[in-house]
Amino acid sequence: MPPGDPGEHLMRENRPNERDRHIRIMPPTSQNTSPSITHQLVRRKAARRNYEEIRKYALPNALRNRPAGPDIVAWPGLSYALLFLEWEARYPQEWTRHAKAWGTKQDLIPDVAVAHHDETVRTKLADLIEIVVQRPYRCKDREYVRAARAVDSNDMRTRLKTAARSGNPWAQRHAGYILWLLDRPEVPNTRHV
Incomplete structure (x- = not known):
């Protein structure tokens, strides 16, 4: 197709973009409201917070994050x-x-x-x-x-x-x-x- 051909524009519009690919791989959590998925996400966030809190008191981070x-x-x-x-x-x-x-x-x-x-x-x-x-x-x-x-x-x-x-x-x-x-x-x- 020569550049500027109207058919090229239609092909670009119908081609999946990065956003579409991301949605197929990882569906947005706002649409997925099943209790088990929500519970898993909450547990993961809590585990991550606990991990970050504990790291403050373990080597080597405890040494770097000493009180000013x-x-x-x-x-x-x-x-x-x-x-x-x-x-x-x-x-x-x-x-x-x-x-x-x-x-x-x-x-x-x-x-x-x-x-x-x-x-x-x-x-x-x-x-x-x-x-x-x-x-x-x-x-x-x-x-x-x-x-x-x-x-x-x-x-x-x-x-x-x-x-x-x-x-x-x-x-x-x-x-x-x-x-x-x-x-x-x-x-x-x-x-x-």
Whole structure:
């Protein structure tokens, strides 16, 4: 048919469109008022609401959705947050398989990177940084620079210098980068550095 032929317009009008296909596959619920269908829909919505509510209190969402305002040092979930970060640092494949949550990791590291932790937490953060610099870069690892700046000490720098002198090329690069930034606190930790 040549373009502009009146028959083409009629063919287009009678051809099923996406809306028609959707109705055939999934009929609108407003037309389907049987009690069993309505009951199933109500149960599904209630189950979904319950699932979303429970997720707020389970790992990793419980860590990401911590209440705003309170100081991280006094937060009861701090030990769980450090354990979550340690799990990701020590066992990255298992963490990825079972709890992959890059956004949670990205939010937690700056949250825990404060200077007024007690010595136990500072040591745990230094341990995490030491583990992270020894492995290939993973998503959001750059956030550990902030933690290194928060717990900067002679011990932290000694650990990083040891890693930078090791035979591990990942450790040389990561530790060297963090040491370079520790010596230059005015330089931002961005991809462009």
